[in-house]
Amino acid sequence: MASTSQPPTTGNEGGERGHHGDEEEQQQGAWAEAAGGQPLVMPEDGYQWKKYGQKFIKNIQKIRSYFRCRDKRCGAKKKVEWQPGDPNLRVVYDGAHQHGSPSSNGGGQDADGAANRYDLSTQYFGGAGAPTPQTQ
């Protein structure tokens, strides 16, 4: 895995994709919803993330979104999963930030607080009662 992947030169680009699509629907609102009508709010943890992927996990029948810390030096990653039609979100943090300062304020201002903190937490969002915590 160290040097596997992406032949930078020579040959050709790994793969091109075919585009045929036309006619696009404008995704309005906020997140993907089904038929509930809940805007679903993104729990801002103070850090800013860049979404780099989204996939539907069959095992739990949930949509998982992949976020990465904006900082290159930061190997922190975040995963958010939610059910199509449920206002509940499960946030899973991975890795640790290299530049502390979770400011709940939108922006990039950081005021040091904690330096290094290895953490791996799973937070649940939603109403007061989580629906069916069993299964899994």
Next chain:
DNA sequence: TACTTTTGACCTATA
């Protein structure tokens, strides 16, 4: 200008 965001495809890991 640069950055972020979105979708598809590709890759890797595991069973």
Next chain:
DNA sequence: CTATAGGTCAAAAGT
């Protein structure tokens, strides 16, 4: 070795 699932990257578009 193959199949499945999950995970990541890349290009394009929009702001």
